[in-house]
Amino acid sequence: MNNTDAFQLAGEAADFLRSHFSVDSIDVALVLGSGWSSGADALGEPVGEIALGDVPGFSKPVVTGHGGALKLVRTAGDKVAAIFTGRTHYYEGRGVAPVVHAVRTAAKWGASTVVLTNGCGGLNPAWAPGTVVLLKDHINFTGDTPLLGATFIDLSEAYSQRLRDLAHRVDPSLPEGVYMQFRGPQYETPAEVRMAGILGADLVGMSTTLETIAAREAGLEVLGLSLVTNAAAGLGEDHLDHTEVLQAGADAGPRLAALLGDICKEL
Structure with missing residues (x-):
């Protein structure tokens, strides 16, 4: 899919959602990854909900632990927030456009x-499972990009300093780190993790950078x-197991819900 078609499809999805919810415009979008979906219900007063698979350009999430709904809420800060409780991952093999469709639709x-x-x-031994880390930068190790042609986008502040400051006001204990996205779906080898650390990564995963x-x-x-x-x-x-990811998310659920709720109040 070329970017003209991708942007057109995002526009169609946005028009569909405007009509479905009778909401002309939103203020903020949240994409909830592994372990985060339990926080969706704490983010504000529900306005409505729709299955992602019913929205143009979206499909049902294929990963256990990801929800399959788009929820619309009004936050305590009186902002309209669209919450995507699932995402398309690059490793699903459908190309970059479906991976970033939620972000483009929100825009x-x-x-x-x-x-x-x-x-x-996590690469930092001080960050035990359940630690939430603010992203201050990333390394896109997928070898791909959602940009086509001579589209030169400045990423010197990919993750907003203003929003990081806001998050620190909500929770001063939040550490910051650099996230490195691998293609997946296999987990990284110990040698790849050592490489990631040498390159400056604090965290490794299979999402986020293309969307950013x-x-x-x-x-x-x-x-x-x-x-x-x-x-x-x-x-x-221990060896890595997706059930470990799900369990860590479940264990951290109440804290994640409270943190997202407090951040949404301030956005």
Whole structure:
């Protein structure tokens, strides 16, 4: 799919959602990754909900632990927020456009801010499973991009300093780190994790960076939040298992819900 078609499809999706919810414009979008969906109900007063698979350009999430709904809420700060409880991952093999479709749809629907969340492996031994880390930068190791042609987007502040300051006001204990996206779906090897650390990464995962690039192209401010679900390969005693990711998310659920709710009040 070329970008003209991709942007047109995002526009169609936004028009569909405007009509479905009778809401002309939203203020913020949240994409909830592994472990984060339990926080959706704490983000504000419900306005409505629709299955993602019913919206043009979206499909049902294929990963256990991801929801399959788009929820619209009005936050305590009187902002209209669209919450995507699932995402399309690059490793599904459908190309980049479906991965960033939610971000582009949110932009077409009027959003000025997007909050991107994920579950990830941690390289810092001080960050135990359940730690939430603010993203201050990323390394896109997919070898791909949502941009086509001579589309030169400045990523010197991919993750908004203003929004990071806001998050620190909500929770001063939040550490900051650099997230590195691998293609997946296999987990990283211990050697790849060591490489990631040498390159400057604090976190490794399989999402977020492509969405951030598309968001910055669309002029959105980005806040990135990672939940450390496990020590990255070679840094812990256990082998990696997706059930571990799900359990870490479930255990951290109440804190994630409270944190997202407090951040949404301030956005």
